[in-house]
Amino acid sequence: MASSSERAPEIRRDRVFNRHIILSPARARRPSDFKSKSPANPNTPSPTTQCPFCIGHEHECAPEILRFPPNTPNWKIRVIENLYPALHRDQEHNLFPNPNPNSPLSLVGFGFHDVIIETPTHSLHLPDLSPIGVADVLLVYKERIDQLRLHQSIKYVQVFKNHGASAGASMSHSHSQMIALPIVPPTVSSRLESMKAWFKETGKCGLCDIGSEEVLIDESAHFISVVPFAASFPFEIWIVPKEHCCHFHELNDEKVVDLGGLLKFMLLKLSKQLNDPPYNFMIHTSPLDIGASDLPFSHWFLQIVPQLSGIGGFEMGSGCYINPVFPEDAANVLRQVIVV
Amino acid sequence: MASSSERAPEIRRDRVFNRHIILSPARARRPSDFKSKSPANPNTPSPTTQCPFCIGHEHECAPEILRFPPNTPNWKIRVIENLYPALHRDQEHNLFPNPNPNSPLSLVGFGFHDVIIETPTHSLHLPDLSPIGVADVLLVYKERIDQLRLHQSIKYVQVFKNHGASAGASMSHSHSQMIALPIVPPTVSSRLESMKAWFKETGKCGLCDIGSEEVLIDESAHFISVVPFAASFPFEIWIVPKEHCCHFHELNDEKVVDLGGLLKFMLLKLSKQLNDPPYNFMIHTSPLDIGASDLPFSHWFLQIVPQLSGIGGFEMGSGCYINPVFPEDAANVLRQVIVV
Numbered sequence: 001m002a003s004s005s006e007r008a009p010e011i012r013r014d015r016v017f018n019r020h021i022i023l024s025p026a027r028a029r030r031p032s033d034f035k036s037k038s039p040a041n042p043n044t045p046s047p048t049t050q051c052p053f054c055i056g057h058e059h060e061c062a063p064e065i066l067r068f069p070p071n072t073p074n075w076k077i078r079v080i081e082n083l084y085p086a087l088h089r090d091q092e093h094n095l096f097p098n099p100n101p102n103s104p105l106s107l108v109g110f111g112f113h114d115v116i117i118e119t120p121t122h123s124l125h126l127p128d129l130s131p132i133g134v135a136d137v138l139l140v141y142k143e144r145i146d147q148l149r150l151h152q153s154i155k156y157v158q159v160f161k162n163h164g165a166s167a168g169a170s171m172s173h174s175h176s177q178m179i180a181l182p183i184v185p186p187t188v189s190s191r192l193e194s195m196k197a198w199f200k201e202t203g204k205c206g207l208c209d210i211g212s213e214e215v216l217i218d219e220s221a222h223f224i225s226v227v228p229f230a231a232s233f234p235f236e237i238w239i240v241p242k243e244h245c246c247h248f249h250e251l252n253d254e255k256v257v258d259l260g261g262l263l264k265f266m267l268l269k270l271s272k273q274l275n276d277p278p279y280n281f282m283i284h285t286s287p288l289d290i291g292a293s294d295l296p297f298s299h300w301f302l303q304i305v306p307q308l309s310g311i312g313g314f315e316m317g318s319g320c321y322i323n324p325v326f327p328e329d330a331a332n333v334l335r336q337v338i339v340v
Numbered sequence: 341m342a343s344s345s346e347r348a349p350e351i352r353r354d355r356v357f358n359r360h361i362i363l364s365p366a367r368a369r370r371p372s373d374f375k376s377k378s379p380a381n382p383n384t385p386s387p388t389t390q391c392p393f394c395i396g397h398e399h400e401c402a403p404e405i406l407r408f409p410p411n412t413p414n415w416k417i418r419v420i421e422n423l424y425p426a427l428h429r430d431q432e433h434n435l436f437p438n439p440n441p442n443s444p445l446s447l448v449g450f451g452f453h454d455v456i457i458e459t460p461t462h463s464l465h466l467p468d469l470s471p472i473g474v475a476d477v478l479l480v481y482k483e484r485i486d487q488l489r490l491h492q493s494i495k496y497v498q499v500f501k502n503h504g505a506s507a508g509a510s511m512s513h514s515h516s517q518m519i520a521l522p523i524v525p526p527t528v529s530s531r532l533e534s535m536k537a538w539f540k541e542t543g544k545c546g547l548c549d550i551g552s553e554e555v556l557i558d559e560s561a562h563f564i565s566v567v568p569f570a571a572s573f574p575f576e577i578w579i580v581p582k583e584h585c586c587h588f589h590e591l592n593d594e595k596v597v598d599l600g601g602l603l604k605f606m607l608l609k610l611s612k613q614l615n616d617p618p619y620n621f622m623i624h625t626s627p628l629d630i631g632a633s634d635l636p637f638s639h640w641f642l643q644i645v646p647q648l649s650g651i652g653g654f655e656m657g658s659g660c661y662i663n664p665v666f667p668e669d670a671a672n673v674l675r676q677v678i679v680v
């Protein structure tokens with residue numbers, strides 16, 4: 001039974017996504033009669049010789065879009081087409097009429113699906129790079145988004161990273177992905193609606209003042225990192241620009257370098273505290289075709305989610321997540337983790 | 341590269357949840373350099389002697405709420421309190437004021453979290469029961485919801501089942517769960533909004549005419565089973581009452597028996613086709629305190645999701661799922677699976 005010192009459960013609502021979550025420390029103690037709840041697959045890489053993302057194996061990959069630095073065989077970062085793309089990049093002219101004449105609810109699968117290879121070296125992972133090395137990866141995201149924005153039909157670009165098999169990764173070589181969509185996807189629409197409602201109600205952007213002392217982990221010149229007040233996952237981290245800004249791709253060089261350092265630092269803290277957990281990160285930005293003046297309520301940020309345990313039918317059905325770790329406690333722990 | 345016979349990707353929007361999904365057969369063929377993407381834990385049960393859900397072990401469980409049949413040691417189904425509840429049932433009188441006086445976004449963690457033990461026998465799983473046996477489990481859900489409805493502060497009851505470790509289950513003995521909430525959770529609010537908008541636009545309930553020939557798997561006297569037009573997951577199944585009805589708990593005895601048979605049949609088909617996959621099912625109903633006359637647009641249904649592969653950062657960030665199997669194809673396969 002619950003020890004008397006255990007904190008009582010609490011229901012919180014996240015003002016950015018307008019989602020309820022349940023904080024419930026008791027849930028962490030439930031037993032399992034399945035052998036192990038640990039990740040199915042460790043994060044360990046396979047032999048380098050078989051990896052198409054390694055330097056020297058460029059010919060095993062789908063076509064390259066850009067490399068950094070440009071025009072050198074000694075690349076540090078490559079953006080390539082995904083060989084098994086979710087969407088087809090050659091269908092822009094076929095967008096209308098839709099393929100399912102019986103339904104207004106379908107659209108040709110047009111879009112861009114790219115892979116960003118973050119390092120030529122198989123054994124390195126993103127936070128092993130220097131702060132500038134991490135910043136270069138972010139700069140490459142920006143450069144590629146600036147290309148994708150030129151397509152009138154592209155409404156939103158989702159940048160994301162899967163690290164470790166339990167976070168969905170199928171490739172172990174350090175990489176991230178980018179999917180450019182001809183629609184504004186569901187979570188983005190509801191996030192914008194929610195932040196708009198918050199703005200109407202309070203006159204303020206819901207992310208400009210998110211960094212209360214309790215949940216703050218760290219800050220750099222231009223960014224803060226917090227465990228959000230209504231985190232869906234234990235040790236979830238948000239990195240938020242201090243200055244109001246709706247689009248990730250508006251980042252300037254100085255801020256990119258600053259962000260690279262803080263992102264590296266947060267990934268190292270998670271890795272140390274949670275023993276190299278599988279994780280995802282996602283950049284939450286705004287639709288491309290809406291200008292900053294129309295988005296006083298929308299503020300981009302980067303969300304990092306360590307994958308410590310799966311979800312079940314409750315979360316799938318209700319959209320309400322159960323988090324056994326209070327955000328204040330997670331922030332406190334992460335503040336104190338020392339990385340060198 | 342994609343074979344020429346492979347169907348081109350398509351983007352579809354689900355009218356019930358107002359969510360986009362991407363259908364992309366090419367995704368199914370991508371390789372993985374992690375050792376195995378198969379479920380971390382098989383669905384195999386541990387030795388019966390250690391299971392608190394088995395008959396004879398009632399004293400190892402949290403308190404019983406009801407049993408079926410009542411007043412007999414030879415029970416077939418038991419509803420018990422969850423020993424590690426997400427919410428506390430004794431906090432109803434503490435709901436106001438909220439525990440976090442600085443924030444209008446938090447609430448005491450009041451609610452009910454119950455476990456439904458579906459059989460006294462460890463080796464049996466839900467679809468191994470007779471159609472009437474499955475119907476009895478559904479009747480017990482209804483009976484318990486009828487008790488929970490008496491609490492004015494309870495706004496919604498989420499019924500769900502986790503089968504297999506990769507579907508989140510921590511206990512292998514056949515069971516389901518029910519969480520009664522003092523809020524209407526996020527996915528339910530957005531489902532109601534979406535169905536209301538569809539109703540306004542078309543004058544029809546979005547689920548009354550969901551069963552087009554293409555996606556139909558089967559039907560009984562009172563229910564149809566389909567793979568929804570914009571399924572988020574491969575081989576996802578919805579069981580929908582033919583007659584418009586907003587609340588699951590309004591089900592009468594005749595319909596419960598009919599549903600029990602169809603649910604068993606669908607679970608057997610999935611098990612045979614996909615080799616006893618881990619899965620979740622969820623009952624999507626309406627908030628308790630809204631009457632049928634105010635819900636011409638809301639239609640309850642049961643969603644079954646086999647867990648064949650995980651998700652990644654794209655789905656977490658965008659809310660848009662990538663499904664490699666076209667719903668028409670999945671329905672066609674499931675129609676043809678023969679179970680005895």
Ligand SMILES: Nc1ncnc2c1ncn2[C@@H]1O[C@H](COP(=O)(O)OP(=O)(O)O[C@H]2O[C@H](CO)[C@@H](O)[C@H](O)[C@H]2O)[C@@H](O)[C@H]1O
Binds near residue numbers: 061062652654655
């Ligand atoms: N030689 C080659 N050249 C170019 N590209 C190559 C390639 N070999 C493989 N690829 C691509 O490289 C990507 C590697 O991506 P990840 O490891 O991050 O996860 P993946 O996209 O497989 O799926 C995870 O992320 C997606 C999106 O979130 C989820 O849908 C899914 O369930 C989850 O497992 C794959 O998309 C693959 O198609």
Ligand SMILES: Nc1ncnc2c1ncn2[C@@H]1O[C@H](COP(=O)(O)OP(=O)(O)O[C@H]2O[C@H](CO)[C@@H](O)[C@H](O)[C@H]2O)[C@@H](O)[C@H]1O
Binds near residue numbers: 422511
């Ligand atoms: N002796 C006993 N008496 C009474 N109850 C007992 C008990 N021993 C264990 N229990 C309870 O029995 C339940 C069994 O539930 P499941 O196997 O369906 O998944 P669980 O709830 O653990 O988590 C899955 O489902 C939830 C909700 O979807 C997700 O949050 C989570 O991530 C996922 O793993 C547990 O909730 C546990 O607390």
